[in-house]
Amino acid sequence: MNNRYVVMDLETTGHSPVNADKIIEVGIVVIEDDVITEAFSTFLNPNMAIPPFITNLTGITDNDVRHAPFFQNKASEITALLENSWLIAHNVAFDFGFLNEELASHGFPRLRNPVIDTVELARILYPQAPSYKLGQLASYLQIEHEAPHRALMDAQVTAKLFLKLKDKLQSLPYESVIHLLRLEKGLKSDLYSLLLQQQQKLAFSIHQDETIETYKGLAIHKQANTRRESIHLDTSFGHFLDTIYETGGSMQQQMEHYEKREGQREMSETVYDAFQLHNHALIEAETGTGKTLAYLLPAIYEAVRNRKRIVISTYTTQLQSQLLDEEVPLIRCLVQFPFRVALLKGKQHYISLDKFERALAFEQEDNYDIVLTKAMILVWLTETETGDIDEIQLPSSGYLFFRKVSSDMEEPMDPSSPEFNRSYYQRARKRAQQADILITNHALLCTDIVNDYQLLPAYDKAIIDEAHHLEETAAKHYGAALDYVSVQNMLSQVGMTSENSWLGHLLAGEMQVHDVFAVEQWDNLFTKAKHETDDLFRMLFQYVLEQKQKDKSLSDIGRLQYRFDGNNAASEMWNTIIEMAARLTYYVRDLIHLLSPITKLETLDPASLEELKKNMEDLQTIIDRLEHLFLTSKSKEVKWIEIEAYGAKNAVYLYSEPVAIGPLLGNDFFREKDSIILTSATLTMGNSFTFMQKRLGLPEGKVLTNKIISPFSYETQVQLMIPNDFPDIKCGKPDDFITAVCEAIISMADITSGRMLVLFTSYDMLKKAYYLIKETIDMDEYMVIAQGISSGSRSRLKKNFQSFDNAILLGTSSFWEGVDIPGDDLSCVMIVRLPFQPPAHPVYEAKTAHLKEDGKNPFMELALPDAVIRFKQGFGRLIRSANDRGIVFVCDSRIKKARYGHYFIESIPEVPITYDSTQTILEKAETWF
Secondary structure, eight states, X not given: OTTEEEEEEEEESSSOGGGTOOEEEEEEEEEETTEEEEEEEEEOOOSSOOOHHHHHHHOOOHHHHHXXXXXXXXXHHHHHHTTTSXXXXXXXXXXXXXXXXXXXXXXOOOOOOOEEEHHHHHXXXXXXXXXXXXXXXXXXXXXOOSSTTOHHHHHHXXXXXXXXXXXXXXXXXXXXHHHHHHHGGGSSSOOHHHHHHHHHHXXXXXXOOTTEEEETTEEEEOOOOOOOOOOOOOSOHHHHHHHHHSTTSHHHHHSTTOOOOHHHHHHHHHHHHHHHHTOEEEEEEOTTSOHHHHHHHHHHXXXXXXXXXXXXXXXXXXXXXXXXXXXXXXXXXXXXXXXXXXXXOOGGGBBOHHHHHHHHHOOTTOOHHHHHHHHHHHHHTTTOSSOBGGGSOOOTTHHHHHHHXXXXXXXXXXXXXXXXXXXXXXXXXXHHHHOSEEEEEHHHHHHHHHTTSOSSOOOSEEEESSGGGHHHHHHHHHSEEEEHHHHHHHHHHHOOTTSSSHHHHHHHHOGGGGGTOOHHHHHHHHHHHHHHHHHHHHHHHHHHHHSOGGGEEEOTTSOEEEEEOGGGGGOHHHHHHHHHHHHHHHHHHHHHHHHGGGGXXXXXXXXXXXXXXXXXXXXXXXXXXXXXXXXXXXXXXXEEEEEOTTSOTTOEEEEEEESOOHHHHIIIIITTSSEEEXXXXXXXXXXXXXXXXXXXXXXXXXXXXXXXXXXXXXHHHEEEEEESOSOOGGGTOHHHHHHHHHHHHHHHHHHHTSOEEEEOSOHHHHHHHHHHHHHHSOTTTOEEEETTTSSSOHHHHHHHHHHSTTEEEEEOGGGGSSOOOOGGGOOEEEEOSOOOOOTTOHHHHHHHHHHHHTTOOHIIIIIHHHHHHHHHHHHTXXXXXXTOOEEEEEOOTHHHHSTTHHHHHHTSOOOOEEEEOHHHHHHHHHHHO
């Protein structure tokens, strides 16, 4: 049996044999001595109709199986093929489980073969793969996959995948194999024989992999040492751009069908001018201008010429990846001199080898996700240059484990110590200090600002991409946030003295701790703190429920929101909440005091001391945030509570933010720095930057502004359609409006064959629309995906949307921007309501009051500019390339009727507008398509 593997794939009528689903096709491939030696496939008659969804997915029809044998007629032949073999499948639990249920239901004995799951094995051996679906994995590993969702082809692809995985396993270093052997019993696959064989082979090998080194029993990728070259740039900036953008330049040489974009060079020149004038700049670059390349060129030129780094900050990791993986490699081909680029994130993104090495030793409470996470990290460490966990996709609870082994738990290090050179975070900082261009994110940039510039290497020039997010990110960092789960996690991280926790392990491993630590007092206090936390958050939950409906609002993900301030003091229930918060701070402070004497023990292991100090800091964080939220009051701050009304009775989230972020950013950021360039596709309202300049606190008279026009032909690529006969939602008939929206969605879907993104401003309205569409539309023909209802993250929902031909995606706030679906996958963006903030939203309410106090018009200064910018973001989802075309359908007639409607239309490119009856619009849409 050692060298015989049987790879199987089943096509079925559904997911559950318990619910009478049946096998309709079997594909089997036999591997012997690493060669495919045999293949078998057959249709099976399920004695039931095949659901249309399965037919669409597999192409298997009722006609295909009508005259096929029944399962019981082929069972003996199938089981004979599986004798004395490993059974392999892509998600083996499904195929093996389904087969065994069918065998048992027909009186055959269940199979007990050892199994290998290629999903699990691929996750371990290729932890950096973008996806573990068979088709996407095959593409990643360059395995041809011609007919997905057909049993024999899927089995053949899985067989080729397994052989690649086996090769990869046999390339692992000795140390990694030893650790995987210890973890193997917690995995689904029976890998012991394969791993043992590899371990025995390596034990007597004299071959050394030059790319691998070991540290504390871990095999890690050896870091290359690079020396910085001294560069002298004597070419002018104008000539530098000529050699890139103009006829015969490096862009024309590198790109087929290159066409110069005037706006791209114009933006490069504006960025450079701002640097030379020591000014800040606001640059709105419409879709298609190539803004990332446009700002990178002057940034690289300026940084290399003056030997001073320039920081580039993005809001999304997606844009960071684009900069590093696409734009920077292109520029290396475009310019004639070398330059250094580094990426720096917060400490919590980087793994600590010391922490991970210790965590490998603790296996008592490892669940499957933790075992899988450890196995993935072991292989990843042999490949990663950065130690940045964002390179791999961990299982869900794997991220909780990673928090315990991240560099966030590291104390400051002695630069001369061996540990310093093995710290991925310290390496990232060193690369950042040596870089010409330092790429980071808004979160770390703002953390650096509020911590007096102690985190990022010194800089005086920066480019802020996706700059419309800077205000909200800064507000979060100048404010505070706390929730029930995070408090309980921080407490549980320390734990009781008798638990299998950090404190329990410390007391068991460091006997001298007992001399200075009061065990009984700790357990008593710790229990009180845990109970007080639960009581406090339950009381807050109840408090919000009891408030008047008019004082509450709904967040975009359906949470109830309630703003609180000093005026709540009149309430007896609120006074009780304040007392409970104060009491919890006393308990947590006393816990810190009990831990404090341990820090003075000279014999304490350095690693234990490091973790002790980190846990004490976390406990102090609880105190600081409770005091900030409940026990102090600032006049220019807004505080609010969010609860999940139908969730757990302690599902409570607390927030505070400054009402106006502009003065803080103006004083702490823009006055401190020489030149800050802010760019985005959405910075203006009606071609004016005034709103954004005021909101961000940019000083008057020291700001260049420029709007770069898109090279796309919007007048031929887009139709803007606005119905004039939708029910008026303000006349007390919201259900009639939602019905009209759903009818329009279904009618447009027939015209565009789905491929629709429908943007809502209210989660409640999205939910109602989803269920109404499900009742009305042919669900066998269309795939309807809804944010917050369909499972998965935003990127997962987007992938699902692109995977189905006739898909309709319903999204709320986060889908209004940052979702690129180019080409034929998206043909219609429907905007249900103009995206005004709900007036009862806590932050909006506070900002409105603040503006009124200053004698300003909150609608014109806040509500309208916010809505226009969000509208531009929604509009921008449709056209992402010169070949895209489609319809923007706006269900809200205020864009034409209201006195302020022209601001929305004037803020987007000029496009043909149809304002007519729904019927006329649909007829025009069908003709145009």
